[in-house]
Amino acid sequence: MTVRTRFAPSPTGYLHVGGARTALFSWLHARKHGGKFILRIEDTDLERSTAESVNAILEGMTWLGLEYDEGPFYQTHRFDRYNEVIEQFLDTGKAYRCNCPKERLEKLREEQMAAKLKPRYDGHCRGRHIDPNEPHVIRFLNPQDGTVVFDDMVRGKVAFQNTELDDLIIRRTDGSPTYNLSVVVDDLDMEITHVIRGDDHLNNTPRQINILKALGKEPPRYGHVPMILGDDGARLSKRHGAVSVMQYRDEGFLPEALLNYLVRLGWSHGDQEIFSIDEMVELFDIENVNKAPSAFNTEKLLWLNQHYIKSDTPARVARLLSPHMGELGVDPAKWPPLEQVVAMQAERANSLLELARISAVFYQEEIEYNEDGAKKNLKAAATEPLTRVRDKLAALDDWSREPIHAIIHGVAEELGLKMGKVGMPLRFAITGGVASGDLDLTVYLTGKEPSLQRIDRAMGYIQQRATD
RNA sequence: GUCCCGUUCAUCUAGAGGCCUAGGAUAUCGCCCUUUCACGGCGAGUACAGGGGUUCGACUCCCCUACGGGACGCCA
Numbered sequence: 001m002t003v004r005t006r007f008a009p010s011p012t013g014y015l016h017v018g019g020a021r022t023a024l025f026s027w028l029h030a031r032k033h034g035g036k037f038i039l040r041i042e043d044t045d046l047e048r049s050t051a052e053s054v055n056a057i058l059e060g061m062t063w064l065g066l067e068y069d070e071g072p073f074y075q076t077h078r079f080d081r082y083n084e085v086i087e088q089f090l091d092t093g094k095a096y097r098c099n100c101p102k103e104r105l106e107k108l109r110e111e112q113m114a115a116k117l118k119p120r121y122d123g124h125c126r127g128r129h130i131d132p133n134e135p136h137v138i139r140f141l142n143p144q145d146g147t148v149v150f151d152d153m154v155r156g157k158v159a160f161q162n163t164e165l166d167d168l169i170i171r172r173t174d175g176s177p178t179y180n181l182s183v184v185v186d187d188l189d190m191e192i193t194h195v196i197r198g199d200d201h202l203n204n205t206p207r208q209i210n211i212l213k214a215l216g217k218e219p220p221r222y223g224h225v226p227m228i229l230g231d232d233g234a235r236l237s238k239r240h241g242a243v244s245v246m247q248y249r250d251e252g253f254l255p256e257a258l259l260n261y262l263v264r265l266g267w268s269h270g271d272q273e274i275f276s277i278d279e280m281v282e283l284f285d286i287e288n289v290n291k292a293p294s295a296f297n298t299e300k301l302l303w304l305n306q307h308y309i310k311s312d313t314p315a316r317v318a319r320l321l322s323p324h325m326g327e328l329g330v331d332p333a334k335w336p337p338l339e340q341v342v343a344m345q346a347e348r349a350n351s352l353l354e355l356a357r358i359s360a361v362f363y364q365e366e367i368e369y370n371e372d373g374a375k376k377n378l379k380a381a382a383t384e385p386l387t388r389v390r391d392k393l394a395a396l397d398d399w400s401r402e403p404i405h406a407i408i409h410g411v412a413e414e415l416g417l418k419m420g421k422v423g424m425p426l427r428f429a430i431t432g433g434v435a436s437g438d439l440d441l442t443v444y445l446t447g448k449e450p451s452l453q454r455i456d457r458a459m460g461y462i463q464q465r466a467t468d
Numbered sequence: 469g470u471c472c473c474g475u476u477c478a479u480c481u482a483g484a485g486g487c488c489u490a491g492g493a494u495a496u497c498g499c500c501c502u503u504u505c506a507c508g509g510c511g512a513g514u515a516c517a518g519g520g521g522u523u524c525g526a527c528u529c530c531c532c533u534a535c536g537g538g539a540c541g542c543c544a
Contacts, residue, residue, distance in 0.1 A: 010544045045543055102542090109540095118470035119540055137542055155473070164471055164540090172542040179544045203472060203539040226474080227537070261480090264493090268481050271492040290474095290481080293537060297479045300494045310507080347507045358505090412503085423503035435505030 003035025005194045007061075007068070008183065010042045011053035014244035015060030017296060018198065018228045021262040025225055026196040027066045028263070028284040038190055039071035044182050046076070046174075060245040064255050065277070073190070075182050082177035085185050085215070086138055086170060094214045095170060098125035099136040120166035138171040140181070140211060148206035153194070153223030154289045160206040168207055180204055184211045192220050196286060199224035223286045226266060226293040252324060252352030254312065257305040266290045274307065306350035314342040317355075324356035330363035336445040344437040344445065358435075362445055367432040367454065369461070374428065378462050382425035385411055386462075389426055390455040399448050405440040429458030 007023040009015065015023075030037040039061070043049035058072070075082075089095035100121075109119040121139070130136050142165045149159045170181035187195060202224045209219045248258050260275055267290070269275075269283045309317055318338040325332040332338040341359045349355035361367055392407045412422040423439050430451060436442045443451050 008544085012544080042544060048543075113469060116469050120470095158472075160472075166540090169542055174542080176542085178542070183544085198538095199473070200538055201544085204544090224473090229537085264480065266480085268492095271482070273480090273493055292474050294481085295479060297494070300480065303494055306507095345506095348505065408503085419503035421503085427504060433505085437504095437506080439503065 001193060003030055003033035003194060004038060004190065004192050005030040005035065005196055006038040006040050006071075006187070006190065006192050007066075008040040008042050008186075008197070009057050010045065010048075011050060011057060012045070012048045013053055014056040014246065016244055017248075017258075017262065019057075020060065020064060020066075020245050020258070021228060021265060022196065022198055022225055023061065023066050024064070024259060024262055025223075025267075025284070025286060025289065026194075027068075028280055029194055029196055029223075029286050030069075031281045032284055035193070036069040037066075038073070038192070039068040040073045040075070040186060040190070041071075042075050042179065042183070044075050044176055044179060046176060049076075056244070056246070063249055064245065064259060070190075073186070075177075075186065078182070078186070079177065081189065082182050082185055083171075083175075086177065086181065089140065089170070089214065090138065093141070095138050095140050096126055096128075096167075097130040097132065097136040098139045098167075098169075099130050099134060100124055118164060120164075121168075123167055126167070135173050137169045137173055139167040140170045140207075140214070142167050142207070142210055148209050150205060150209060150219065150222060152202075152205075153196075153221055153286045154226075155199075155202070155224055155291055158202070158205070160203075162206075162210070165207055165210070170211075180207050181211065184208045184215075187220060188212070188215070188217055194221045194223060194286075196223040196225065199226050223289070225289055226291060228265060229293050229295040252354065252356070253301070253305050254308045254320065254352075256312075257301065257308045260308070261301045261304050265294050265296070274304075302350040306347075309349060309352070309355065310346040314339045314346065317346060317352075318342045321352050321355055321359075324352050325360065325363070328356055328360045330360045332363060334363055335447055336362055341445060344441055348435070348437070361431050361433075369428075370433045373432075373434045374461065377425045377428035377434070378458055378465065379425075380462060380466055381421070383459060383462055385415060385417060385422040386425055386429060386455055386459055388414065389422065390452060390459075393443070393448065393455075394452055396448070399444065401440050401444050404443050408440060408443075425458070426455070429455045 005026040007019075007026050009019055009023075027037050029035075041054055041057075043054075054072075061068070086095060090097075104124075105121070108122060112119045125139070126141065143162045146162050147159050148162065149157065152158050168180055169178055171177050186192075205222055205224075212219045245258070249255070256277070259277065259280070263275055263280050263284065264273065267284065267288055269288075272283075275283070318332075318341075321342060322332050322338065325338070338359075341362055342355070345355055345359050348358060388411045389407060392411070393404070396403055396407065408422060408426065409419070412419050415422070424434070427436055427439055427442065428434060430436075430443055430446050446454070
């Protein structure tokens with residue numbers, strides 16, 4: 001039997017990291033076993049489902065590269081099928097109509113809570129005749145005794161007493177089916193073999209198994225993966241720190257970094273930290289996923305992001321970096337080639353945003369001085385070395401790294417100065433800051449004319465300071 | 469409140485009864501490399517929630533307590 005897994009989000013918001021990890025695990029499980037990964041949109045909640053959310057989820061999946069083999073299927077397109085099952089249940093006495101008013105249900109709940117009981121529907125309408133033309137819901141007749149046991153792929157054996165369960169609503173007053181019914185019918189019709197989902201669904205599983213049994217079908221295998229907590233240990237939710245996967249893209253994260261981070265959250269393979277997609281597919285095993293929830297740690301994500309920024313080809317990083325450069329108001333299509341800048345700067349940035357920030361200086365007409373750095377580096381003592389470097393650079397025909405390197409070192413030697421005394425003022429003059437890559441490379445990439453202009457400006461700054 | 473689930477460094481984790489003086493990674497700190505910032509290298513500190521069993525031996529098995537999470541919807 002071929003493995004078939006699915007990701008079944010409800011379109012009531014964007015795709016966040018928790019959902020993305022569940023989708024990743026499900027996708028990996030299918031890929032590992034040469035199976036199919038199906039995308040299903042659970043939009044039976046007509047009130048809250050939106051097309052924008054569907055698009056946001058699709059966009060997130062695409063960005064992460066979690067391509068699906070079938071779907072997206074929409075539950076709203078399958079109402080006829082759900083109704084068919086509901087009618088079948090009604091005909092065979094496995095479901096019944098209920099018209100209990102909200103007030104009765106609320107009172108019941110309060111009484112049960114007061115008696116320290118678990119709030120459950122009491123089966124008041126079981127066996128009562130209710131006119132199908134009156135407003136009513138349909139409830140599934142849950143078994144009243146026995147135990148539902150299943151072997152969860154991550155939790156192991158889990159058991160629930162049927163006495164803990166109640167007769168859940170499977171069709172609303174407005175005629176729409178509810179989640180627990182539609183999910184069972186869909187997983188059945190779509191021949192899902194492995195249901196991998198968040199553990200907030202663990203409590204729903206026995207209900208779904210009971211519905212499946214009423215249908216005379218065998219349940220699939222279940223794997224309930226724990227929730228992801230925020231940096232502060234509280235549950236990650238849309239209201240609390242759960243950011244959209246797309247926000248990570250906007251903040252300069254590489255999809256492979258997020259994927260690598262997510263796969264290591266709750267799962268591991270010995271001491272290995274870095275996993276290519278192929279390695280994940282090969283090594284991932286849902287049975288090795290931890291049972292305990294884990295906290296999202298942005299610091300580690302940043303570390304992985306830096307790893308991928310510096311190990312991916314400069315060409316690819318440059319392509320992803322380009323839009324971020326544009327947002328900073330510079331044109332990366334101009335000199336120097338962005339690829340070369342990336343090759344030099346990659347190890348200094350843990351996000352594309354940071355990379356853009358430290359690289360913009362190569363494309364700016366007018367650079368900004370870091371004040372402390374200016375005080376420290378543009379002093380009278382820097383005039384002589386700067387002048388000499390400037391003149392030699394101006395006379396340089398072959399604008400390339402080696403001669404630039406020779407000039408800087410030559411000046412230090414001539415003046416009997418340590419490299420720092422020449423290098424730091426020059427670095428500051430060229431970049432306006434105290435941090436940059438190799439000095440000769442930095443000068444080279446800045447270009448001849450811009451370099452000369454920047455040195456002139458620095459010397460002007462020194463003079464200005466002397467007269468103040 | 470009831471039911472379900474969980475608990476190893478700050479964080480992600482290794483650990484399937486003796487391999488554990490509890491390993492790795494991130495973060496932090498120190499040293500080295502270095503004209504700067506990084507990268508890299510080396511090193512340091514920090515953890516088995518608590519209590520009872522079982523066993524010759526428990527991070528590993530069982531029970532209790534504490535703490536955390538989830539569920540208890542005409543949401544999914």
